Amino acid sequence: MKYCVGVDVGGTTIKNGIFEESGKLIVKWAIPTRKEDGSAHIFEDIADSISTKLTETGISKADVLGIGMGVPGPVLPDGYVEVCVNLGLNERFPARELSALMDGMPVKISNDANIAALGEMWQGGGKGYESICMVTLGTGVGGGIIHDEKIINGCHGIAGEIGHMHVTDGEEESCNCGGHGCLEQYASATGIVRVAKRKLLETDVKSLLREKEERFSAKDVCDAAKAGDEIALETLEYSMGKLGLVLSYIAMCSDPEVFVIGGGVSKAGEFLTAIIERHLNSHLNMIKKKEKNVVLARLGNDAGIYGAAKMVLE
Numbered sequence: 001m002k003y004c005v006g007v008d009v010g011g012t013t014i015k016n017g018i019f020e021e022s023g024k025l026i027v028k029w030a031i032p033t034r035k036e037d038g039s040a041h042i043f044e045d046i047a048d049s050i051s052t053k054l055t056e057t058g059i060s061k062a063d064v065l066g067i068g069m070g071v072p073g074p075v076l077p078d079g080y081v082e083v084c085v086n087l088g089l090n091e092r093f094p095a096r097e098l099s100a101l102m103d104g105m106p107v108k109i110s111n112d113a114n115i116a117a118l119g120e121m122w123q124g125g126g127k128g129y130e131s132i133c134m135v136t137l138g139t140g141v142g143g144g145i146i147h148d149e150k151i152i153n154g155c156h157g158i159a160g161e162i163g164h165m166h167v168t169d170g171e172e173e174s175c176n177c178g179g180h181g182c183l184e185q186y187a188s189a190t191g192i193v194r195v196a197k198r199k200l201l202e203t204d205v206k207s208l209l210r211e212k213e214e215r216f217s218a219k220d221v222c223d224a225a226k227a228g229d230e231i232a233l234e235t236l237e238y239s240m241g242k243l244g245l246v247l248s249y250i251a252m253c254s255d256p257e258v259f260v261i262g263g264g265v266s267k268a269g270e271f272l273t274a275i276i277e278r279h280l281n282s283h284l285n286m287i288k289k290k291e292k293n294v295v296l297a298r299l300g301n302d303a304g305i306y307g308a309a310k311m312v313l314e
């Protein structure tokens, strides 16, 4: 039996998992992200933690095919990470560093959104498909494109960063990336709330959201929309309309078999994916027979470790 290890490095915790080649998760665990001194000790911590867990589970290092690792920032084709803001990592080769600490074990690296997409293709909502685009609707909007079972990283490591595609001219508020009018500003959890607040200001129409006096979440907007609230429905039409438009652009570029929607906002379920799918398909006039092409993610926060481990098997 051979194994692979998946590591998903986040700003507060590092998630880890040991998998069988078949995709079966043997054990998962998390350690805190030690960010002091520019995350100087982060790879030692990961190496120690993996070595300890392999000993505990009785798996020999010789039976581990390799480690896959995701980091929250762009990764260049040679594994170089120029800057990783959340970790304070600058100008590093994380995979090389971890490999050296693990006696030369092969280590592969990619961006965290990309490994989540690969994970969903392998064992999640995209299982059974080889080409998918995953969109994570959380605090921000993340994305990853998998083509023929491989991550498209791009030359600068920004392939699949759909949250920062420009969708609106004249936006005055700025995005986290410094841009104005990015998809993330409308379709993320915070974006949905922002759109709803703007709609409430434009009209006096009664709304469940107005009763909450500005203290509502994206979940509240989705719940109100399900209950037939006019403002909430208009909000989702607008926000998911922007997303559907962007997905149609991706369809014209890489033409995936399905789009997989994950992240906290996706808990609204098929009510939400149906809106996205309707907008997407309204722009896909070149395809006559439209099958169900927007599905829900299934792995939640574990998608990253699954995809990281799967990279080893490429």
Ligand SMILES: [Zn+2]
Residues within 6 Å of the ligand: 163, 164, 165, 175, 176, 177, 178, 179, 180, 182, 184
């Ligand atoms: Zn942006």
